[in-house]
Amino acid sequence: MRAEFLDKLFEIAENDERLVFMTADLGFGVVEKFAERFSSRFINVGVAEQAMVAAATGLAEAGLIPYCYSIATFTSLRALEFTRNGPIAHALPVKVVGVGAGMDYGFDGLTHFAVDDVAALRAYPGFLIWAPADSDEVTSDLEEIHNDPRPVYIRLLRRGEKTTNQRLHTNPKVSARTVILSLGDAHTLSAKIALKLDSAGVFVEQISVTRIDDQTLTQIANLLGAVDFCVTVENHFIIGGLGSLVCEAVATNGIDTKVIRVGVEDLPISEYGDSEFLEKRFMTDIGLVVEEVSRGKRHK
């Protein structure tokens, strides 16, 4: 996903001199092509995410379109107040890029796990979170995101699997009474749950949520009108991300849908492993979720 992102960015930069690529000293092996081709528009600010986002604000004020690239925790969290008081407060089209959604960085541990980035950034009006579901979406949508005048947080995996799920922001219609909504790359876990539910005889439809903005709450409410069970799946804490957003949509619209959240439940520290291990160790037990849905029971 990251490679496709940078390839597409290179293509856009060929035609748009406003595009400036900033990095906080990361991207070894993947950003050199850009740096060589567009040397005046490539800025490595050093390990200084706060200065990067602040400077991006100054660049965007001058009509340029800066991308601030680093590992997701560093751009989303370390520089959070700068994003808030900079691009968000000034309504400038700065693109804050975070690589390594969720626990993508496996053995690197909590310092590298973006499991709270959406929670941190979701509150801001006029802001867009773009969590593309796969590399095809990166390629097909980046130009539109590039030209979007809003500040945006781009949540990327390093790699990722492809999906054919419909996407929430296109206002899809569902006929199933059970729906799984997955945030960005979490469609892979969604597919696992769907397979198990299918085996249990539950008809389920999967929808990807790849954009979160001022419209998302309404889009969720429209989707869930006649849905009994909505399972939310995200590589993020179950608090503050997609699951919370769906609960807000359901509660504030008086919708009679039971929401079951799948996400990171425990603080992912002290035990290390690959993504599969981490999923089992720190995320909601999907066996229990499947059991709950298939029995048609409601919690509490």
Add this chain to the structure above:
Amino acid sequence: MPRNLFEISQNTRIKVLEVSKKANKGHIGSGLSICEIVVAILDSATGVGTDDDDRTRIVLSKGHAALAFYSALSEFGIISDDELYSYCVNGSKFGTHPDPIQTGTDFMTGSLGQGIGFGVGAAMATKIKNRQSQTFVVLSDSELNEGSTWESLYVAGHNNLKSLVVALDLNGQQAMGKTRDVMQLDGLPNQLAMVGWNCLALDGHDSENLALAFSRKLDDGSKPLLVVAKTIAGKGVSFMEGKIEWHYLPQSDDQHRLAIEEVNKFRQRTRGK
């Protein structure tokens, strides 16, 4: 005809006192500290308050001293007196910190250690777009406590952002006490000179000399410029000078009358010289 920067600075000082009195607000000491700095910057600037992409960018990184900047903007006719006196009135565009909704203000500040980064970006844009515009940042010495300030200062030096001028308001005071008691930070000019900056140390209340520095007549213009401007918090009002409490206090009626008298007496004395 060159502007009389001394008179404009004193007018600015009077406005800081009058507007803060009307609004019953504090942050007076910080404002009085930078009157000459912001006047000298505006004297060197072009296009402030317009949409011209090549205009000078001014970032008040020490956003809490905004009233001095607003007062100077009104002295230069960039905002009206009505706008200035709307300071801290409900529904006003003018609060205690700058907001880009205001004519003449490009960047929102108030969180220390951020404005310098905005200014670095503006200077980067000048370089990338081959603009002529300068960027001025007014930095508080207390902002040197913030790590992000240092990130930005290093980025500017490394990238040779020579259109950037930082005026460091070295008044030696911060919110809880003397700067030297809160955080020892001596040696700044030397540190920055080693990482690609030109550095000057000037009297921060000598508006004429500051204006020369800001128009790059006192250095060779080949690097970003740091002007270490030695100032006095509360400058011009003896009972406010160097007193931490004037970071917070509004003026009583008597204090306000005395303060205005002092500034005007100083003005008369200086005119007579």
